[in-house]
Amino acid sequence: MAIEVIEIQDVPNDLKESEVWTVLGAGDRVVPGLAKDVARGTELSKTLCSPRGLYTRLEVDQVGPKGVSFVDGPYLDGKFLAHCFEGAREAIFAVVTVGPELEKSEAELFAEGSSVEAIVLDVVGSASIMNAFSHISNLIYEDVTDRGWQTGMCLQPGQSYWDVTGQREIFQVLPAERIGVQLLESCFMLPQKSQSGVIPLGPELKVHSDPDKSYCRYCQATRCPMRQEPAIEVSL
Numbered sequence: 247m248a249i250e251v252i253e254i255q256d257v258p259n260d261l262k263e264s265e266v267w268t269v270l271g272a273g274d275r276v277v278p279g280l281a282k283d284v285a286r287g288t289e290l291s292k293t294l295c296s297p298r299g300l301y302t303r304l305e306v307d308q309v310g311p312k313g314v315s316f317v318d319g320p321y322l323d324g325k326f327l328a329h330c331f332e333g334a335r336e337a338i339f340a341v342v343t344v345g346p347e348l349e350k351s352e353a354e355l356f357a358e359g360s361s362v363e364a365i366v367l368d369v370v371g372s373a374s375i376m377n378a379f380s381h382i383s384n385l386i387y388e389d390v391t392d393r394g395w396q397t398g399m400c401l402q403p404g405q406s407y408w409d410v411t412g413q414r415e416i417f418q419v420l421p422a423e424r425i426g427v428q429l430l431e432s433c434f435m436l437p438q439k440s441q442s443g444v445i446p447l448g449p450e451l452k453v454h455s456d457p458d459k460s461y462c463r464y465c466q467a468t469r470c471p472m473r474q475e476p477a478i479e480v481s482l
Contacts, residue, residue: 249419254298265373270369298343301382334398344378346437390447398447
């Protein structure tokens with residue numbers, strides 16, 4: 247059965263300097279020596295980034311102890327994934343990108359020997375793709391809550407709970423080339439400033455998201471500069 251893929255081209259491109267400082271790990275602080283580079287990179291993002299994404303919805307077939315299967319879809323392997331899908335009826339599969347132009351400018355800066363400017367621009371790209379993915383996640387959240395359902399934790403390959411090879415299952419479902427994203431043999435995406443994820447949906451999810459809270463409690467990257475709360479142990 248053919249699935250409906252929704253493509254979103256009009257994703258807002260409204261990055262703020264404060265969001266770049268957060269990704270840099272500075273929090274509310276402004277580092278004077280980097281202030282001009284952050285301001286310049288944030289301004290450049292308005293012309294170098296072209297946020298867009300696509301997603302589809304699949305019906306859950308079965309949630310087992312070690313993974314999740316979908317009607318006319320892939321099997322997602324992993325005990326933590328299965329835990330997050332308890333009570334789910336559907337899932338959103340999504341891929342989002344800000345395009346290749348920022349990465350090209352970053353490479354040019356490195357080639358010129360402007361390493362600091364290049365690194366800051368890379369961080370700007372990371373903040374931009376996080377913003378773009380959050381925008382599409384919020385659209386999904388609003389649609390789902392209007393139905394009286396809940397959204398679960400956004401599950402992303404490459405995190406501590408899901409190997410990066412999980413990208414293959416997402417790209418099996420989505421024609422990501424429509425927005426200029428390809429999956430490499432390494433299972434990394436190109437452009438690099440792209441993100442993918444799977445979001446469980448249902449009226450009685452055991453693990454559900456709160457737009458006012460972070461997912462840091464499920465992440466074991468204890469030294470992450472953007473951590474907002476301590477990690478917790480999940481018994482599977």
